[in-house]
Amino acid sequence: MNDFNFYSPTEFVFGKGRENDCGKYVKKYGGSKVLIHYGGQSAIKSGLLDRVRTSLEQSGIGYAELGGVKPNPHDTLVYKGIDLCRSENIDFILAVGGGSVIDSAKAIAIGVPYEGDFWDFYCTKRPEKALPVGTVLTIAAAGSEGSGDSVITKQDGMLKRATGSDVLRPKFSIMDPQLTQTLPAYQTACGATDIMAHVFERYFTNTTEVEITDRLCEAVLLTMLKETPRVIADPDNYEARANIMWAGTVAHTNIVGVGRQQDWNSHGIEHELSALYDCAHGAGLAVIMPAWMEFVYKHNVMRFCQMATRVFGCEMDFENPENTALAGIRAFRRFLHDIGMPINFDELGANQQDIPKLVEKFGLGDGRTGGFVALSSDDVAQIYQIAANAKL
């Protein structure tokens, strides 16, 4: 096990109707004037935004509002948010939405106290100061409600880049599983895929002897295997929604990933897909992640056998462990298909003629990535190729 620091100071406020307490929690964490940051019409139509406003008013908290966050959130709205916060003397940002809204809120939060361009933090600079952020989560997926991470797309050139720092961890996150019940099945499945991908990116490691985090990873994955089909079949199933929502947070506070080298290449490879085609991040992951697994599994067949047997319940083939490893990957792809996810470029709406462009944007050049297997540009091209033609 590697040395590590683990710090997850967010207060999670979980359960039915808890969004009606958001004013109380803004106050508890020192906010006096809030930017309510949100996405499209659904937060308005569902009455959620009204309930948030009422709760803030009851706690004597002032607010301004900025909606319009889109999936794969853009830098343009972030600049607008930073200006608004400065002109309105905002001291707390309340993200009402899913991962995109929260990521956009975090970008605004680091931009406000910074004199330069906030995009610096998505290139090389590390955030050290930010306005406090709270969230009212409406989609179980990104884990951004409990993480210090944020991903933003620069509209000029469609560059999708990430930043991370403990100063970006939300002060509180209100998680009412009921708010996710109106999500369409496709979006629900995209979220579930993202949650599982967050675990797999931590699971495949070259660090040995990390049984506790292996087992915790498997715990989240097993939960997702049970609960996701239940919620696809019955969108109103509160209990399944609740299990998935908490699993999504556990998957990404990093409690299941400490003490080990991680591999975020599937996320990176996917980001170029969602940046180019504006597809859902989870859908892109459903196409990329099993392809990545097929490309790298020979690097550590036994680790893939562990996944296959412990998570997907495959029988171990002791004479030919590769069979088990491949059976596990097949089971994962079958699961993704069964919950309605695309499994190849056609189903995603991507075009394999774009692969050279995707590889170029991935930006490795002659270098290599780190992780479980360090990839070259040619490796990345092969992974896109496997993904393009994948079958059940």
Next chain:
Amino acid sequence: MNDFNFYSPTEFVFGKGRENDCGKYVKKYGGSKVLIHYGGQSAIKSGLLDRVRTSLEQSGIGYAELGGVKPNPHDTLVYKGIDLCRSENIDFILAVGGGSVIDSAKAIAIGVPYEGDFWDFYCTKRPEKALPVGTVLTIAAAGSEGSGDSVITKQDGMLKRATGSDVLRPKFSIMDPQLTQTLPAYQTACGATDIMAHVFERYFTNTTEVEITDRLCEAVLLTMLKETPRVIADPDNYEARANIMWAGTVAHTNIVGVGRQQDWNSHGIEHELSALYDCAHGAGLAVIMPAWMEFVYKHNVMRFCQMATRVFGCEMDFENPENTALAGIRAFRRFLHDIGMPINFDELGANQQDIPKLVEKFGLGDGRTGGFVALSSDDVAQIYQIAANAKL
């Protein structure tokens, strides 16, 4: 799943030699003069206390010292610590030791800013204010390094009572698995038993549909089943020590226990044993917990089958599930025996003639406890009786 709040703001600083940074972390969390609180000679002889002093001095932190914390820590030393903190203007308490030292430090921390008797908080009053506490952990067991709990024994009458509050969660906890390598096998096994008990007290619940926390509980238990025998056989095994140490924290921040009713009766029933005989808490749990399981399993046979199959790898007997439930409990007791734990009163050094006295001290009278199964005084007596005569 029940509604819940989860808040675990402690910064965990994990790995080799991290205790040498304790001065830096005290400073980060606002301490300027520290009470170093510790147990017996081992912290002195090992040189740990010297390293802590040096680190504090290097960060310009002043300190006073109070050693002498015993297992099942007493109120008498807490009063001494409170007086010392007041006279020395201490603003931060650094616990260097295991759960007993940390629990004692937490008691001092709530006592200093309180005008009344700190014991009030171990009766009915809820702590709302405390000096900040940091820890340098030397035993993987109690989970006190990441919890808001504290257990103290009142010397007058040997009353062992607990308190809990988020204000008691440590600001930071330094966890160097190397510090646990000198622990005798018996104490290591006691710690492992305590960790597993913390999970079981959460696992047995009447709340349904809590797959995520069920799976997380099982993840910790499976880790303990693998790593504990390794460390008993080879005390210098750093990797096994590291897995157990992190498992111990995960077991008790409550991340594996949110959203569900819990049952802490085994802990309560054990507390009377360690209060009366001054035995190790983990050893008492090894005797009590399987006995409790045997007494209550019929309340929900399927939950015990889940434990038996998922954790202990028992085959499910579909014709007679009770067989599987009982096989799981037997496997647990056998495991405890194999790691060197006592499994009945004789082996613990307890006397079954004391059972009426133990039941009286447990203090139920004509009432009942809550939890998985609400127990009467007679039930508690029966559990002590099963524990007294237990065999493999």
